Amino acid sequence: MDIEEEVLVRIMPGADENKRIAEVVEKVKVNILESAGTLGVEVEPLLVGSVAKDTHLSNPDIDIFVLFPPSTRRDELERYGLDIGKAVLDDFEERYAEHPYVRGTLDELSVEIVPCFRIEDPSQRMSAVDRTPFHTAYVINHQNEGHKDQIRLLKQFLKGIGIYGAEAEVEGFSGYLCELLILYYGNFRNVVLNAKDWKKGTVIAFNEMAHGEFNESLVVIDPVDPGRNVASALSEENFALFIHACMEYHDNPKLEFFFPGDIVPENLEDLRQKLEERGTCVLGISFPAPKTLSDILHSQLRKAVRAIGKVCHMYGFGIIGSMYFVDRGVLMLFEFEIFSLPTIKSHKGPPVWHPNAFDFREKWIAHEKVSSGPYIKNGNWYVDIEREFTNAKELIEAKLTSLNLGRHINQSIMEGYGILVNDELVQERFAPWLTVFFNKKFRWEY
Amino acid sequence: MDIEEEVLVRIMPGADENKRIAEVVEKVKVNILESAGTLGVEVEPLLVGSVAKDTHLSNPDIDIFVLFPPSTRRDELERYGLDIGKAVLDDFEERYAEHPYVRGTLDELSVEIVPCFRIEDPSQRMSAVDRTPFHTAYVINHQNEGHKDQIRLLKQFLKGIGIYGAEAEVEGFSGYLCELLILYYGNFRNVVLNAKDWKKGTVIAFNEMAHGEFNESLVVIDPVDPGRNVASALSEENFALFIHACMEYHDNPKLEFFFPGDIVPENLEDLRQKLEERGTCVLGISFPAPKTLSDILHSQLRKAVRAIGKVCHMYGFGIIGSMYFVDRGVLMLFEFEIFSLPTIKSHKGPPVWHPNAFDFREKWIAHEKVSSGPYIKNGNWYVDIEREFTNAKELIEAKLTSLNLGRHINQSIMEGYGILVNDELVQERFAPWLTVFFNKKFRWEY
Numbered sequence: 001m002d003i004e005e006e007v008l009v010r011i012m013p014g015a016d017e018n019k020r021i022a023e024v025v026e027k028v029k030v031n032i033l034e035s036a037g038t039l040g041v042e043v044e045p046l047l048v049g050s051v052a053k054d055t056h057l058s059n060p061d062i063d064i065f066v067l068f069p070p071s072t073r074r075d076e077l078e079r080y081g082l083d084i085g086k087a088v089l090d091d092f093e094e095r096y097a098e099h100p101y102v103r104g105t106l107d108e109l110s111v112e113i114v115p116c117f118r119i120e121d122p123s124q125r126m127s128a129v130d131r132t133p134f135h136t137a138y139v140i141n142h143q144n145e146g147h148k149d150q151i152r153l154l155k156q157f158l159k160g161i162g163i164y165g166a167e168a169e170v171e172g173f174s175g176y177l178c179e180l181l182i183l184y185y186g187n188f189r190n191v192v193l194n195a196k197d198w199k200k201g202t203v204i205a206f207n208e209m210a211h212g213e214f215n216e217s218l219v220v221i222d223p224v225d226p227g228r229n230v231a232s233a234l235s236e237e238n239f240a241l242f243i244h245a246c247m248e249y250h251d252n253p254k255l256e257f258f259f260p261g262d263i264v265p266e267n268l269e270d271l272r273q274k275l276e277e278r279g280t281c282v283l284g285i286s287f288p289a290p291k292t293l294s295d296i297l298h299s300q301l302r303k304a305v306r307a308i309g310k311v312c313h314m315y316g317f318g319i320i321g322s323m324y325f326v327d328r329g330v331l332m333l334f335e336f337e338i339f340s341l342p343t344i345k346s347h348k349g350p351p352v353w354h355p356n357a358f359d360f361r362e363k364w365i366a367h368e369k370v371s372s373g374p375y376i377k378n379g380n381w382y383v384d385i386e387r388e389f390t391n392a393k394e395l396i397e398a399k400l401t402s403l404n405l406g407r408h409i410n411q412s413i414m415e416g417y418g419i420l421v422n423d424e425l426v427q428e429r430f431a432p433w434l435t436v437f438f439n440k441k442f443r444w445e446y
Numbered sequence: 447m448d449i450e451e452e453v454l455v456r457i458m459p460g461a462d463e464n465k466r467i468a469e470v471v472e473k474v475k476v477n478i479l480e481s482a483g484t485l486g487v488e489v490e491p492l493l494v495g496s497v498a499k500d501t502h503l504s505n506p507d508i509d510i511f512v513l514f515p516p517s518t519r520r521d522e523l524e525r526y527g528l529d530i531g532k533a534v535l536d537d538f539e540e541r542y543a544e545h546p547y548v549r550g551t552l553d554e555l556s557v558e559i560v561p562c563f564r565i566e567d568p569s570q571r572m573s574a575v576d577r578t579p580f581h582t583a584y585v586i587n588h589q590n591e592g593h594k595d596q597i598r599l600l601k602q603f604l605k606g607i608g609i610y611g612a613e614a615e616v617e618g619f620s621g622y623l624c625e626l627l628i629l630y631y632g633n634f635r636n637v638v639l640n641a642k643d644w645k646k647g648t649v650i651a652f653n654e655m656a657h658g659e660f661n662e663s664l665v666v667i668d669p670v671d672p673g674r675n676v677a678s679a680l681s682e683e684n685f686a687l688f689i690h691a692c693m694e695y696h697d698n699p700k701l702e703f704f705f706p707g708d709i710v711p712e713n714l715e716d717l718r719q720k721l722e723e724r725g726t727c728v729l730g731i732s733f734p735a736p737k738t739l740s741d742i743l744h745s746q747l748r749k750a751v752r753a754i755g756k757v758c759h760m761y762g763f764g765i766i767g768s769m770y771f772v773d774r775g776v777l778m779l780f781e782f783e784i785f786s787l788p789t790i791k792s793h794k795g796p797p798v799w800h801p802n803a804f805d806f807r808e809k810w811i812a813h814e815k816v817s818s819g820p821y822i823k824n825g826n827w828y829v830d831i832e833r834e835f836t837n838a839k840e841l842i843e844a845k846l847t848s849l850n851l852g853r854h855i856n857q858s859i860m861e862g863y864g865i866l867v868n869d870e871l872v873q874e875r876f877a878p879w880l881t882v883f884f885n886k887k888f889r890w891e892y
Contacts, residue, residue: 198799199799200797200799200825217825236824236825237822237823237824237825239825240797240798240799240822240824240825240826241798241822243798243799244798244803244822247804277789277790277817278788278789278790278817278830279788279789279790279836280788280789280790281788316783320790320791320792320830321792321823337762337787337788337791337792338784338787341783341784342724342725342726342727342783343723343724343725343726344723344724344725344726344766345766345783346766346767346783351646351686352686352687352689352690353644353645353646353686353689357690358693371723371724372884372885372886372887373886375886375887375888376683376686376687376690377683377767378682378683378686379646379663379682379683379685379686380686384724384766384886390725438818439818440818440819440821440830441818441821442821
């Protein structure tokens with residue numbers, strides 16, 4: 001049995017599971033109609049997503065849309081949509097996409113119930129949610145039996161290498177993107193074969209129709225809406241990671257790509273030694289995880305790490321690498337090439353023959369922060385002045401609460417944070433994260 | 447009495463001195479003719495330079511050219527020139543410009559005796575030495591009595607601020623350049639008034655004749671040879687310094703510009719404290735001064751300091767300032783903003799989709815110098831590897847003897863050198879140099 005057959009055996013939902021899924025789908029549909037009747041609204045339940053397409057892995061989300069007539073008022077759709085969802089499920093929580101929706105369980109299976117407008121023609125302007133039924137229909141109409149397992153293989157491969165999902169936490173490949181890639185290339189092996197040679201700016205289109213111009217790394221034109229790039233959520237880094245994974249898998253297919261081992265945290269002594277061997281300074285910012293939607297949280301964290309890195313760079317503190325980690329708390333890690341700088345710095349002014357030269361000299365000639373100068377070097381004015389921050393910790397301490405890091409992160413930081421440097425970071429609770437941060441391995445290598 | 451009158455009183459050669467100078471000039475001329483007669487060659491002695499133009503300061507060099515017929519063979523000119531010079535002077539040394547010449551004393555006055563070809567027309571191709579008689583004639587023909595003192599003032603001003611002389615040690619203003627500036631602007635005050643507003647690329651021409659294109663900071667077309675920039679030896683830094691000195695002198699004329707105080711070396715304790723306050727690392731390279739022509743020495747030293755600075759920069763060690771100093775020994779000083787770097791560095795490779803990506807990964811995947819990776823960041827390969835040099839001293843120790851620093855400097859360094867860092871530099875013999883290096887004042891401010 002080859003590797004891919006073995007993977008399929010492990011990921012295919014069994015007949016029992018599929019029977020239970022079908023029963024729950026039926027029950028949800030009936031309950032939706034019943035609940036809508038009670039509320040006096042006319043709706044149509046529609047199974048969408050991977051279960052509808054028979055491309056789901058084991059333990060899938062069952063996605064049921066509740067289609068409202070286009071004439072429905074938006075506030076009514078939102079209110080009734082939630083009411084129906086809550087009435088149908090055993091337990092639930094409200095979630096937010098373009099409309100609020102309900103996620104929960106029925107008979108112990110995961111179910112999402114999402115209200116949306118019924119749209120007859122995908123050329124109408126529509127939201128991503130409204131587009132979903134058309135995606136489902138497109139895949140169902142274009143796939144054959146053989147495609148389904150190949151889609152499952154690709155999904156599991158992406159799960160294994162850690163880039164399955166278009167959400168902000170992952171910035172990877174959506175289920176729909178996987179389906180389109182299999183429809184385009186025919187099977188999993190052929191996706192691998194082609195993707196290993198992808199270049200930045202690769203464009204995949206299913207027909208000759210005019211389509212939008214995109215500047216993302218990978219462009220997959222949505223056959224249902226040629227103005228949309230199905231791969232728009234994919235980060236450049238994950239695009240590159242996928243290409244590399246395909247190269248490696250092509251040369252040396254292994255089960256570990258689909259089922260990577262767990263990351264085993266190194267012990268504290270090893271981490272301390274690693275830190276010492278690298279001779280860098282590692283600074284961590286730790287604060288409670290903001291309570292907000294995962295997409296918002298991750299997109300803010302990503303931006304916040306970039307913003308802090310940028311400030312450090314502006315002040316001359318060079319960063320080799322940065323990452324963030326979340327569980328109940330957040331830890332942002334920054335590894336510095338340059339963590340400390342001298343008391344003074346050389347501050348460059350205008351050329352001597354520049355109209356501002358006089359003002360520069362006047363400003364600094366008797367300034368208390370001057371160590372030497374103003375002086376002339378290569379025709380320019382310079383002055384050696386006291387540096388505002390002589391190490392990156394001072395800088396971050398001074399700036400952290402005033403930087404715009406996104407509303408939720410700013411709030412969390414106001415509640416309390418810690419800045420830890422080097423050995424202060426070597427703690428049991430951070431060990432798994434430090435292990436990842438230092439080793440920089442690919443998931444299939446752990 | 448205003449400042450400039452006071453300066454003139456101090457710098458004008460007195461009547462006695464001028465009488466002695468005239469006597470020596472006469473005696474040299476007579477002796478040259480006599481000595482040439484003995485050797486059987488036909489020459490003409492010609493007084494040139496500042497004494498000929500009556501623009502000399504006290505204690506001048508008396509420059510006497512020995513004009514040979516154009517038909518003279520070059521080797522004969524050189525041999526007879528030296529023989530005549532040696533026969534005429536009380537004591538002497540050989541010097542080298544375009545031809546060898548003799549510099550020495552007669553009746554305790556400094557005399558230079560320089561052989562050259564008699565050229566009838568300055569449009570003939572000629573060397574800088576051959577041009578001198580034409581320069582002398584031009585100034586004599588164009589100056590009036592009033593110009594002479596103004597030229598003396600400008601020369602003393604430039605002496606005072608440290609940029610009088612076109613030689614490599616100074617990279618400043620030649621005597622001829624001073625004379626032309628006074629002829630052009632009329633008097634010293636007017637030079638100051640105009641020069642304070644000079645911009646980079648200022649061009650001064652004495653007539654409408656076509657002239658060469660130059661890209662130096664200051665261009666003064668030689669009225670005797672419009673293909674030549676009289677200010678070509680002036681460095682950008684000294685051009686800027688002159689502009690600034692003119693600005694300051696214009697606002698606040700002071701005797702100190704003409705007669706700056708001596709630099710008083712700070713005591714060692716103050717220097718040590720200064721170093722500590724700046725928080726930088728200062729590295730000095732000390733070796734015996736090469737025995738060579740001053741022009742060659744200074745031009746090689748300047749290039750060598752630049753070359754060492756460039757290597758440091760390449761390896762990530764940032765320099766705030768560098769200078770060299772010479773007496774019997776040379777000391778090169780480098781002040782570092784970044785003197786030490788971590789054990790590892792992040793080494794950037796090609797993008798994942800680049801044809802070289804595979805080779806990069808192959809090279810580093812199991813390399814002994816790797817700390818982590820190869821890994822992917824923003825679509826590029828990176829690897830964290832051991833840094834070759836973790837501080838600038840190690841780097842300089844490893845590279846110094848293999849860098850091309852100019853033949854004479856390389857030789858001197860091979861004979862032995864020292865690399866001193868921070869407190870190791872705080873020694874009595876280096877104190878005057880460290881004082882200049884740290885204070886970065888202008889000469890008129892000491």
